[in-house]
Amino acid sequence: MERRFLTPRYMTDIVKQLSKKWLKRLIISALLILAVTSCAMNGSPRLIKLGVMPKEKVCRLAVLPFVNETDFELGGLIFYRIFMSELVSSGKYVVSQEGDIRKIYGQLKISHKEAPTFEQVRILADRLNAQLLITGKVVDMAETVIEQESRPSLSVDLQIIQADPARILWTTHHRSEGERYRKVMHYGMENTITGLAKRVSSEIMELWFSEGFNRCMD
Amino acid sequence: MQTIKVIILAALISLADLASTGATTVAVFPVEDLSYGRNGVNLELTGxxxxxxxxxGLDVVSEPDVISFMAQSRVRWVGYMYTSHIFKARDYMGADLILLGTLCQRKEKSIPRLGLTLSLVRTEDGVTIWSNSKGVSQANTRRILGIGEPDSVDKLIPYLVKEVLTGWPERLGQTLPPEESDLELDSWSLTKKYTQPGEKIGAMVRFSLPKDSEETPRVFFKEGNRLHLALESPENGFYEATWLSSYREGVYPVSVLLRWPSGDEKTSFLEEYYVDGRPPEMRLNIKGLANRENVMRDKVLIMPSLKQREQIARWKISIENQEGKTIMTGDGKGNIPEKFLWKGRTSSGRFVDEGTFSIILKAWDLADNESITSEEVTISRTLPIVELTAEKQGQNILVNIQHTGEIPISFWQIEVWSNDNELLKQTGGDTLPANVNMPFPDNNVPDNIECTIVVRDILGNQTKQEVKNLFQLVGLDQATEEKSVEEEWNADF
Structure with missing residues (x-):
């Protein structure tokens, strides 16, 4: 019986034996696998549950200002406004007024560049009468123009925090790009950071709801 | 039965809303324009x-009236509002709804694009009842051959507004019952965040009473189960109280409690304070370029460390001589530096004399618990003491080098030269005593040979000794006895 080893010469022989058609199929399959896996990495938000959601219905939520860790000017505020808007439009919660949150931030001398401590979270929850609070940071926000197309990208980290005792219940990371939503030609693609932020917010909320984030007004 | 009544009432309210859509009054507040920064305003878009x-078909409050309300109520920002201002807007302008907007992005270059968020707030209960956001770019409005395509952000605005207003609520919805706690705290503080057991602690708070409150409540600060009556200061309107902190270490949350004569109570959490009676435990590690039982020549590296991580409020380091006189001090606020370097000088910059010194470090934690630790260090600048002997052994000369000083040596080196500058022997080592063996010169050798030895101790003190004629040391040349010894202290090490 002839013994065969995976020598370079033997490998070259195998490649030669494969027809051009099969080679083409192999390359396409590899590209498809690459595309699918990269979509998965860049697609759905990732949720880590660190605690159990309260059993009672959650009605009042407070979204604390997001920290901007990017060079995109006011990136934290832009995503904050859009996320708040999506949360309100879900129609499931009473969301604390941003003004009331900023007033307490001022009283507690919390800078918008930093996340509050657990003690401050407790005070905020007490003043706002909120059962849960959402904090977060914008890790990456960019908008590049290539061939007359604006291509935004966004990456955020959000946390759902229980006020008393103060602890992080869920933490979620989501990264997405406007290109991801392209269907045919330019259709479907998100061309603005606003549009992408809306998509990202809505995808995060969809995941939360499907994972059992209590909705007050169901 | 009660639930059915509430549902019927809600349905009636909804119907009434639907019927009276035309009579709804909306106050459109200036739209925040983030493309101009945090304080940007876009009045064109507002209009x-x-x-x-x-x-x-909605009644819209005129722009001058909205601006006037903002000035009167000291609303100095756009894009968001305090709930108290929302209620005021209802009373002052008769607005049922408030529309708040933010232009999240506005880019003209390369490809025009815009982003807008709108929120509609119901003034009756201060709840945001509707919100929507949308981003558009020229790419979203592409048409065949580009005919009629908006080519600037100004032309995109109508398209964007139309998109965002999709889903505008046709009714106001059911008003939520007023919140239980509408106690609004204006300001509060504790005199101390960290305290020692049994120490005096004070708190002050100022608040606005609920609208429906007719009687004045008694005010208490609540700490666990303990209540401390607060009295109103006539000077600043603050309610103040002092008490002694607990004798048990721990974290103590403090709340303000309002108790009305009717028995009604409202509580609001203020903040926590910490009782800490343990001073921080510290250690001092003394390190130098060479270290032997904390004996140094000049540079002393002092490395403090805490046994348990703890925040330090302030610290002070001092160096005392044997008489207890402080010759050097330093202090600072916040955590202790990782290391200190003492260069063997006093505060005035003068080198200290040899001797033993105490390095004392004091530190105070946030509760002002004091901790003291100290270490002794000896400064020694004595030069290595070298004894050199030589004897003839057969055809060789045996040179013996001894060190009688207390400080161990770092290295030694010996060189033997002829009088016509020929190097006859060079050797060295790091321990003493040592013997150096060299052949006895034959008939051709010069009249004398010269020897130089260098010895340095671990502190950097160095002795250099020269013997002009090694024959004389051996005892072969009595006539030309000449021995020269040079000792020096080397500052560079």
Whole structure:
């Protein structure tokens, strides 16, 4: 019986034996696998549950200002406004007024560049009468123009925090790009950071709801 | 039965809302424009939105009235509002709804694009009842051959507003019952965040009473189960109280409690304070370029460390001589530096004399618990003491080098030269005593040979000794006895 080893010469022989058609199929399959896996990495938000959601219905939520860790000017505020808007439009919660949150931030001398401590979270929850609070940071926000197309990208980290005792219940990371939503030609693609932020917010909320984030007004 | 009544009432309210859509009054507040920074305002877009809402059949509060309300109520920002201002807007302008907007992005270059967020707030209960956001770019409005395509952000605005207003609520919805706690705290503080057991602690708070409150409540600070009555200061309107902190270490949350004569109570959490009676435990590690039982020549590296991580409020380091006189001090606020370097000088910059010194470090934690630790260090600048002997052994000369000083040596080196500058022997080592063996010169050798030895101790003190004629040391040349010894202290090491 002839013994065969995976020598370079033997490998070259195998490649030669494969027809051009099969080679083409192999390359396409590899590209498809690459595309699918990269979509998965860049697609759905990732949720880590660190605690159990309260059993009672959650009605009042407070979204604390997001920290901007990017060079995109006011990136934290832009995503904050859009996320708040999506949360309100879900129609499931009473969301604390941003003004009331900023007033307490001022009283507690919390800078918008930093996340509050657990003690401050407790005070905020007490003043706002909120059962849960959402904090977060914008890790990456960019908008590049290539061939007359604006291509935004966004990456955020959000946390759902229980006020008393103060602890992080869920933490979620989501990264997405406007290109991801392209269907045919330019259709479907998100061309603005606003549009992408809306998509990202809505995808995060969809995941939360499907994972059992209590909705007050169901 | 009660639930059915509530549902019927809610349905009636909804129907009434539907019927009275035309009579709804909306105050459109200036739209925040983030493309101009945090305080940017876009009044053109504000006016455009007002026009569209008026076309929908809503009563829109005029822009001057909104601006006047903002000035009167000291609303100095756009894009968001305090709930108290929302209620005021209802009373002052008769607004049922408030429209807040933010232009999240506005880019003209390369490809025009815009982003807008709108929120509608019901003034009756301060709840945001509707919100929508949308981003558009020229790419979203592409048409065949580009005919009629908006080519600037100004032309994109009508398209964007139309998109965002999709889903505008046709009714106001059910008003939520007022919140239980509408106690609004204006300001509060504790005199100390960290305290030692049994120490005096004070708190002050100022608040606005609920609208429906007719009687004045008694005010208490609540700490666990303990209540401390607070009295109103006539000077600043603050309610103040002092008490002794607990004798048990721990974290103590403090709340303000309002108790009305009717028995009603409202509580609001203020903040926590910490009782800490343990001083921080510290250690001092003394390190130098060479270290032997904390004996140094000049540079002393002092490395403090805490046994348990703890925040330090302030610290002080001092160095005392044997008489207890402080010759050097330093202090600072916040955590202790990782290391200190003492260069063997006093505060005035003078080198200290040899001797033993105490390095004392004091530190105070946030509760002002004091901790002291100290270490001794000896400064020694004595030069290595070298004894050199030589004897003839057969055809060789045996040179013996001894060190009688207390400080161990770092290295030694010996060189033997002829009088016509020929190097006859060079050797060295790091321990003493040592013997150096060299052949006895034959008939051709010069009249004398010269020897130089260098010895340095671990502190950097160095002795250099020269013997002009090694024959004389051996005892072969009595006539030319000449021995020269040079000792020096080397500052560079």
């Amino acid at each position: 455009f939105l007002s026009g569209i809402l008026a076309d929908k």
